[in-house]
Amino acid sequence: MNTSHQTGGFRPTTGFDQPDFVALRPDTGDEHVLRLYCMPPAGMSASFFNAFTSHLPDAVSVHGLQLPGRGRATGAPVHTDPRHLGQLLADRIRHDDSGHPYAVFGHSVGALIAYETVTCLVRQGHRPPTLLALSAMAAPHHPDFAAKAPNVLLGGRKGLEELFGRLPDHAGHGPDALISAWIxxxxxxxxxxxxxxxxxxxxxxxFALYGGEEDPVISPEALAGWNDISSQPATPRFFPGDHTYLLDNVEAISSRLTTDIVTSLRGWACPADDPASPSGECSLGNLRGRTRS
Known part of the structure; x- marks a missing residue:
């Protein structure tokens, strides 16, 4: 069953074993300005970003990536081919494109998925997002992640939890539950x-680049390496915490992300037939202050 929301027109459902975007905060009609696609870290589902929806402006609709093998799709075959996954997600974004601006945000492995998705969109000739926000991950050409990943793989549960945080409590209730969480x-x-x-x-x-001040896996240099592949380099922003810093700084990161979204929208013109902006200009209003209570 497809759990995404769209602004209009028929959208085909995706299969149980296919990636899709879940509407954590659906498009809000006339006040909708931007759609934000969020890619979660390794092993996590779209719900990873639930905490951010109440801290982002109402004008931003939030859509989390739901990959097979987790959440309601536990047990479905997982994806391990980055190019194929990027193409699938690019196709979903292209199909749902209403002409409004959009942004893409990825944390940890989700940052690589976000990058590959945007790369596929550009390769297909589609317009890129106004903002690509990347968190806690090295650029593909930087050796940091690849050099440290073997220690995680060889460290078993302890290695995984040092990098990604505590596994779900149910993962300790038997080998089957642990395997389901690990896969x-x-x-x-x-x-x-x-x-x-x-x-x-x-x-x-x-670009927007975010990281944890005490991240044991991704160094500041590795995070800054993303600027090597951008024509609009960004200053990395760091927050207290390790590789899982994101969940300890929800309000601060939401504020920073909002600022970066507003900057990326300067000069953007909405579709001419948009009833929310008859002049053709996106009305941002006081976007920074428009959040849900």
């Missing part, structure tokens, strides 16, 4: 290790 994480690690260095011209979209 998506290991699959996403394998996915990350198969990314190839960027080919072609730099991506012509605004």
């Amino acid at each position: 998506p994480m290991l699959a996403d690690l394998l996915l990350a290790l198969q990314f190839r260095p960027h080919q072609g011209p730099p991506l012509d979209t605004q």
